[in-house]
Amino acid sequence: MLFYFSGTGNTRWAAETLARATGEQLLFIPEEQQGRCEYALAEGERIGFVFPTHGWQPPRIVRNFIKKMHIDHAEGHYCYALTTCGDSIGVTMDILNGDLRKAGLPEASSLFSLVMPESYVCLPFMYTDTPEKEQRKLAVAAEQLKAYAELIVNKKEGEVHIRKGPLPWVMSHIVGSYFNGKMVTDKKFTVDSEACIHCGRCVSACPTGAVTFFEEQTSEDLHNNAFTHSHNFDGLPVWHHDGSCTCCLACYHHCPKHAINYGKITRRRGQYYFGHTLSN
Numbered sequence: 161m162l163f164y165f166s167g168t169g170n171t172r173w174a175a176e177t178l179a180r181a182t183g184e185q186l187l188f189i190p191e192e193q194q195g196r197c198e199y200a201l202a203e204g205e206r207i208g209f210v211f212p213t214h215g216w217q218p219p220r221i222v223r224n225f226i227k228k229m230h231i232d233h234a235e236g237h238y239c240y241a242l243t244t245c246g247d248s249i250g251v252t253m254d255i256l257n258g259d260l261r262k263a264g265l266p267e268a269s270s271l272f273s274l275v276m277p278e279s280y281v282c283l284p285f286m287y288t289d290t291p292e293k294e295q296r297k298l299a300v301a302a303e304q305l306k307a308y309a310e311l312i313v314n315k316k317e318g319e320v321h322i323r324k325g326p327l328p329w330v331m332s333h334i335v336g337s338y339f340n341g342k343m344v345t346d347k348k349f350t351v352d353s354e355a356c357i358h359c360g361r362c363v364s365a366c367p368t369g370a371v372t373f374f375e376e377q378t379s380e381d382l383h384n385n386a387f388t389h390s391h392n393f394d395g396l397p398v399w400h401h402d403g404s405c406t407c408c409l410a411c412y413h414h415c416p417k418h419a420i421n422y423g424k425i426t427r428r429r430g431q432y433y434f435g436h437t438l439s440n
């Protein structure tokens with residue numbers, strides 16, 4: 161059983177590759193968290209967690225899911241984790257294992273990171289990679305993933321292949337805690353109404369259903385804080401401000417007109433999603 165989250169597709173590629181190698185079920189956390197989050201394992205089945213690093217921590221949606229989930233008789237099952245990142249992960253895996261311990265689940269004994277194209281562009285010093293760098297990262301990641309898949313298929317314990325980067329504890333617990341506490345918010349998304357072509361790609365790319373098209377609201381809708389969904393995308397995208405957005409930037413990166421921005425800072429930034437690039 162492999163639980164995964166992905167915004168711009170890097171991690172989906174890694175998760176799908178691992179699920180093919182192990183022959184085990186692939187479960188998308190945003191869909192799973194809508195249900196009971198109760199699972200039973202087949203004999204000898206592995207438990208995998210595969211997710212992008214967000215602010216040197218596992219994304220909030222992954223941490224909340226682990227708090228909620230229950231796996232029957234999980235003890236003794238092989239557990240592994242893989243995170244994709246643009247550069248480094250700090251102590252993301254210690255945080256993950258702390259969450260698993262608190263939830264009464266087995267800790268991941270084998271830990272992997274894959275450096276992949278950068279998706280975070282909302283700070284002054286953060287840019288997408290050049291197309292050349294993206295290609296280099298993807299080629300190395302493909303080789304590494306092949307090797308990691310073999311270790312996972314053979315249930316190798318204690319394999320640790322991660323890039324923590326400098327000051328890992330500080331980056332995760334000080335910088336990362338501030339980042340995930342204060343900067344993971346959908347309140348800064350804007351839409352350029354003249355550039356938007358109402359194609360709805362932002363809505364279909366969003367993994368958590370945090371953005372929909374806004375048509376018109378009746379006074380009753382306004383009173384109930386409810387959105388009227390437009391089926392033909394006549395209006396403009398709106399973010400719900402209800403905590404469902406993980407700031408994965410799938411909406412920003414998939415917009416074919418670069419009409420979606422995060423504050424002013426991303427107006428001149430590149431766009432990327434797995435399988436496609438629109439770089440700076």
Ligand SMILES: Cc1cc2nc3c(=O)[nH]c(=O)nc-3n(C[C@H](O)[C@H](O)[C@H](O)COP(=O)(O)O)c2cc1C
Pocket residue numbers: 165166167168169170171172212213214215216217244245246247248249276277278279280406407408409434
């Ligand atoms: C909100 C956010 C925070 C990020 N934080 C980090 C980070 O702390 N370290 C890092 O190396 N990459 C970071 N990245 C880059 C992503 O981890 C990386 O591009 C990842 O492969 C994206 O996976 P996805 O395409 O499955 O969403 C961040 C990206 C986002 C959107």
